Structures are given as C-alpha cells and as structure tokens.
Amino acid sequence: MNEPRIAFIGAGNMAASLIGGLLAQGVPVERIRASDPGAEQRAKISAEHGIFICADNAEAVAGADVIVLAVKPQVMKRVCQALAPHLSDSQLIVSIAAGIPCNSLERWLSAQPEAAPAIVRCMPNTPALLRQGVSGLYATARVTAEQRQQAEQLLSAVGVALWLDAEQQIDAVTAVSGSGPAYFFLLIEAMTAAGEQLGLPRETAAQLTMQTALGAARMALESDVDAAELRRRVTSPNGTTEAAITSFQAGGFEALVHQALTAAATRSAELAEQLGQ
Known part of the structure; x- marks a missing residue:
C-alpha cells in the first residue's frame, strides 16, 4: 500500500505518540503534517519529529488522504464546522476524540448527508503513549477497504487495533480498555x-x-x-x-x-x- 498523506488536527500527547509510531514504522516524514494552535506545542513537535506543523487547520489538511481529529471533545464541533469547507469526499476522517459519535461528525463536517465523509471512530487508551496501547475501531459504511487498512496502520503504530461491528460497542471498549x-x-x-x-x-x-x-x-x-x-x-x-x-x-x-x-x-x-x- 502506498503511504497515505496524513494530517493531524491537534498535536497533543496522543497525536504525538501516533506521529512517533508512524515514523518508527518507516512512514516518510514528508507524508505527515499537523496543525496546533499552541506555538510552544508546534515548536516541540517540529523539534522532536521533524514534520511540517502549522497553526492553520485548512493548510494542514490540503492534499491529505487521512485526517486525524485529535482535539478535545469540547471543541470538536467548532473545529469540524470550520474545517468542513476545506475537505474533499475522498479523504478519510479518523477521530480519536472520546465521546463524539459518527453521526455528529458527519453532521458537523458536511451540510448534506449524501456528501458525508468516510469516518473511522477510534477509542485508544493511554498506554498508546508508550506504543503499548489497544484501540477499538468502528468504520462507517462510506469507508473503503483501502481506508480501513490506512486506519488500522495508523492505530497499529501505537499498539493493537481491533475492529468493531457496531458503533455502540465503543461504549464497552471505553469501559474495558x-x-x-x-x-x-x-x-x-x-x-x-x-x-x-x-x-x-x-x-x-x-x-x-x-x-x-x-x-x-x-x-x-x-x-x-x-x-x-x-x-x-x-x-x-x-x-x-x-x-x-x-x-x-x-x-x-x-x-x-x-x-x-x-x-x-x-x-x-x-x-x-x-x-x-
């Protein structure tokens, strides 16, 4: 599989762990970029990983194949609504934010249901910071087989990735892992x-x-x-x-x-x- 171009919206601890895991797996540094509102965090990520990082979310997602939403749940709606005009229907959205269901992401990222993006919702856990995590993944119907591979590759960079048959199982994954x-x-x-x-x-x-x-x-x-x-x-x-x-x-x-x-x-x-x- 060709290495997808991956953009991270938010570059906090979990995003940084995923970035480090991907680089350790051999993903070229030029295939990864990120955005974050904090100048100090941008400088830290740039120094540690050498990837391109900016303050503008729209700039980060331009040309990306996979977009990882790694912001706090409380600001997810605002971030998604601002990002929506800059997305294409070929991009995969991977959310690692706790508690945000796929139908909400679809609504915030597209005003028209028929144009809803492909979404994989993930529930990772904190041992991912040591690349010893485990994640439950759920894919919406619009996610292609190739995109499922991309999402699995992403989360496998920090541990074990397990696919779920129903989104409701995310609540059980949250409770267990x-x-x-x-x-x-x-x-x-x-x-x-x-x-x-x-x-x-x-x-x-x-x-x-x-x-x-x-x-x-x-x-x-x-x-x-x-x-x-x-x-x-x-x-x-x-x-x-x-x-x-x-x-x-x-x-x-x-x-x-x-x-x-x-x-x-x-x-x-x-x-x-x-x-x-």
Whole structure:
C-alpha cells in the first residue's frame, strides 16, 4: 500500500505518540503534517519529529488522504464546522476524540448527508503513549477497504487495533480498555499499600506489585490458555493464593468489576449524547 498523506488536527500527547509510531514504522516524514494552535506545542513537535506543523487547520489538511481529529471533545464541533469547507469526499476522517459519535461528525463536517465523509471512530487508551496501547475501531459504511487498512496502520503504530461491528460497542471498549488502565493503577495502589502494611518498605512493595502486574499480563498475552486456566494453575489447594482468591470472591469481586464497567459504559453513552449535540 502506498503511504497515505496524513494530517493531524491537534498535536497533543496522543497525536504525538501516533506521529512517533508512524515514523518508527518507516512512514516518510514528508507524508505527515499537523496543525496546533499552541506555538510552544508546534515548536516541540517540529523539534522532536521533524514534520511540517502549522497553526492553520485548512493548510494542514490540503492534499491529505487521512485526517486525524485529535482535539478535545469540547471543541470538536467548532473545529469540524470550520474545517468542513476545506475537505474533499475522498479523504478519510479518523477521530480519536472520546465521546463524539459518527453521526455528529458527519453532521458537523458536511451540510448534506449524501456528501458525508468516510469516518473511522477510534477509542485508544493511554498506554498508546508508550506504543503499548489497544484501540477499538468502528468504520462507517462510506469507508473503503483501502481506508480501513490506512486506519488500522495508523492505530497499529501505537499498539493493537481491533475492529468493531457496531458503533455502540465503543461504549464497552471505553469501559474495558479506554478507562481500564486506571483500574489497574487502583489495584497497584491497593496492593502496594497492603504490602507496606504487612511490613514491606513502600518502594519494595511498589516494585513487587508493578513487576508482578507486568509479568502476569505478559503470561496472559503469550499463553495458549485463557486467564481462568492460568489462575487455576497457580492456585494450589489450601495454599496462599487460594486464601487470597477466596477472600476476593467472598467480597463480590466479579460482581463489583461488572458493576464498575457497566457504570463506565453507561457514562460513555451519556457523554456521547451530550457531546454530540
């Protein structure tokens, strides 16, 4: 596939991560450009990545094959409406903004439904900043097979890209992986504190917890069996692990996780309704 010309509208942390990932994959620097209203951020991105960056969104998208909307959800409507006159129907729009549904983007980017652009809506997560992210992607009907490849290449630059069958699944992706890093941070906090209370120096408890989390995740990713089987394999009858697992389950651990993720998914749908007006 020929390298598409990619324009980023907004050059914050997530956009910078995507730009760095694309360059690391071998995408030529001249195929990437960006715009950002902040002079300091423009100077930083230019120095770090060597791409063309400007303050004018219209200048950034001119001639682009893929346009990545990487601005805050609260300003997305204004940015899209100002950008609309400068778009062509052959360009792919990729949105990485949380909570903005495709029908809102279509409405803001085109006054005529029959001229709505091809849109891929993505839900990445913060480990993408380390190129260890995972993203859920949903494509509207106007997105071609080649454009799907382009969007997948873009998000794969910072981790794993998974396609969704329905846009409503974005809310579940938000609950599981979009918000997910914070759940693990909370568990790390709790385990570190418990280790300290059991007599370990705080730094030692923190290192033990974080390395255990990393190792467990790698085992789960690289194993040919599921997490439930891995858990069973390390849970000896009447042993220490069984004592801890039994305590978790007695406290309603699985039900609490389900309740928490349902709350996140519900809030995701509510925000989409609010932000998409």
